Amino acid sequence: MRAQEETEAGEPQSGHARSDVAARFRHGKRIAIVIRLLVNRSGGAERIYCELANMLAARGYEVTCLHYDAAGGRPFFPIDPRVELINLHPDPPPIRHRLARWASRRFFVPRSLRDKWGWFAANDIFIAQLHDFFTLARPDVVLTFMPPANTPALLAAAGTGVKVVPTNHNVPLEDYTSPERWDPNPIDRKHRLEALDHAARIHVIFSRFGEWFPDHLRSRVVAMPNYVSGEFLSAVPKAVREPCILAVGRIAGVKNYDTLLAAWALIARDHPEWKVVVYGTGPQLKTLKAEAKRLGVEESFLLPGHRGNLGEEYARMSIFCHPAYFEGFGLSVAEALALGMPVVAFSDCAGVNEFVKDGYNGLMVDRAGGAPALAEALKRLIEDEALRRRLGDNGPESVAGFTEERYAQGWVDLIEELTESSTMANGDA
Numbered sequence: 001m002r003a004q005e006e007t008e009a010g011e012p013q014s015g016h017a018r019s020d021v022a023a024r025f026r027h028g029k030r031i032a033i034v035i036r037l038l039v040n041r042s043g044g045a046e047r048i049y050c051e052l053a054n055m056l057a058a059r060g061y062e063v064t065c066l067h068y069d070a071a072g073g074r075p076f077f078p079i080d081p082r083v084e085l086i087n088l089h090p091d092p093p094p095i096r097h098r099l100a101r102w103a104s105r106r107f108f109v110p111r112s113l114r115d116k117w118g119w120f121a122a123n124d125i126f127i128a129q130l131h132d133f134f135t136l137a138r139p140d141v142v143l144t145f146m147p148p149a150n151t152p153a154l155l156a157a158a159g160t161g162v163k164v165v166p167t168n169h170n171v172p173l174e175d176y177t178s179p180e181r182w183d184p185n186p187i188d189r190k191h192r193l194e195a196l197d198h199a200a201r202i203h204v205i206f207s208r209f210g211e212w213f214p215d216h217l218r219s220r221v222v223a224m225p226n227y228v229s230g231e232f233l234s235a236v237p238k239a240v241r242e243p244c245i246l247a248v249g250r251i252a253g254v255k256n257y258d259t260l261l262a263a264w265a266l267i268a269r270d271h272p273e274w275k276v277v278v279y280g281t282g283p284q285l286k287t288l289k290a291e292a293k294r295l296g297v298e299e300s301f302l303l304p305g306h307r308g309n310l311g312e313e314y315a316r317m318s319i320f321c322h323p324a325y326f327e328g329f330g331l332s333v334a335e336a337l338a339l340g341m342p343v344v345a346f347s348d349c350a351g352v353n354e355f356v357k358d359g360y361n362g363l364m365v366d367r368a369g370g371a372p373a374l375a376e377a378l379k380r381l382i383e384d385e386a387l388r389r390r391l392g393d394n395g396p397e398s399v400a401g402f403t404e405e406r407y408a409q410g411w412v413d414l415i416e417e418l419t420e421s422s423t424m425a426n427g428d429a
Contacts, residue, residue, distance in 0.1 A: 028060060028061060029141075030138070031063050031140065032133070032134075033052065034066045036126075036146070039067070040073050040074075043250055050065075051077070052408075053065050053079060055404070057080045062084075067087055067088070068126045072087075088126065088130065090125060123151070127155050130152055138162070142165070143164075143165050143167060143411075144164060144167060147175050147176070147181075149166075150192070150196075154166060166199055166203065167203040169328040169329065171209065171351065176212075202217060205225055206225060226328075226329040227402045228334050228335055232335045233338060234311065235311030235312055244274065244319075245274065245276045248332035249324070252283055252284055255323070256324055261276075262295075263374040264301055266372060270379075276301045277302045279304065279306065279307040281305050281306055285303060314341055315339050319382070320332075320341040322343060324345070324346075330352040333352050334399045337355075339395070340393065341395060343356050344381065355402075356398075357398070362391055363391070365377050
């Protein structure tokens with residue numbers, strides 16, 4: 001196996017001998033956590049990934065974080081120095097990988113072959129690297145994050161006896177069937193679902209999401225909601241909040257920030273003291289900035305990019321708006337509620353509508369009403385301070401059950417269940 005490894009000091013090392021990999025794991029239960037892309041990525045799933053590694057390391061597990069980034073660098077979020085971090089991406093890629101990628105992009109090649117070679121180019125090396133790691137290091141349990149890592153890890157572990165738990169951080173219907181999410185290659189969508197046959201358990205955020213899976217997989221589904229990180233709970237909500245609407249998340253189509261922009265353009269002139277701030281980056285950032293300028297609201301619709309210390313922003317701003325089409329959990333929404341912000345979202349947004357209730361801790365808008373309906377809800381909160389306070393005051397209690405301890409204990413219980421069953425099976429043998 002050729003891999004790029006990170007030391008505790010963060011200096012990359014070149015490939016290591018196979019015997020060295022296995023020798024590291026002599027004591028304790030060994031947990032590998034796999035994600036496809038990690039370097040400099042500041043999304044909610046990447047933060048949960050890093051924090052889960054830290055939680056498990058703090059509880060005495062030997063944890064290895066595996067990722068597959070072509071670019072070098074470190075994770076955006078901190079990782080406990082006890083956690084081993086390995087980038088499995090080879091440099092340079094083998095020639096077979098480069099040839100397959102070249103062939104998959106030639107229009108004179110039949111589409112079926114382009115799809116086949118394209119999927120091979122995207123996944124073959126990742127699967128091979130994971131298979132080598134699983135075979136040599138023999139982790140007791142492997143946790144994988146999102147379909148781009150779930151599928152390769154499940155295929156890599158098939159026949160090895162290694163137990164893999166894929167985690168699903170969004171609505172399963174979208175993650176497993178939508179051509180707009182993840183790899184649009186139809187071969188990838190086919191493998192996403194078929195690979196679940198190799199899963200020891202299948203994680204979802206909410207129990208209701210488990211109903212989507214085929215009957216033969218439902219007994220393996222476990223539900224564990226995400227949590228509000230302690231770093232946000234340490235922030236102190238301001239007694240007097242600033243006239244600002246906050247949004248947080250990746251600037252991509254699924255987050256639907258263009259509708260928020262259109263809604264703001266409808267009411268911005270009537271509320272010149274208010275602003276909208278959207279923290280995040282992504283493929284639509286430039287387009288959204290250009291549209292804000294075209295609509296004449298570039299001075300009040302701000303897109304500053306990444307922001308650390310978001311707890312301070314939740315604590316000082318007045319309204320949280322999350323116009324997404326769907327979510328697995330809506331991490332930023334829960335964080336905002338924990339710090340007393342009323343939420344405006346669309347009522348059909350799965351994951352958010354599990355804990356945001358219209359008239360209790362937020363205003364839930366009929367999506368059919370589009371930007372005008374969203375604008376009306378924002379206008380209502382802007383103009384009614386008493387309503388803002390009442391909805392915001394209910395926020396902390398509404399997410400009180402989403403704690404780090406509950407989340408960590410859920411994974412500990414699952415790991416112990418899976419490893420206990422392995423121990424009993426080996427003892428019986």
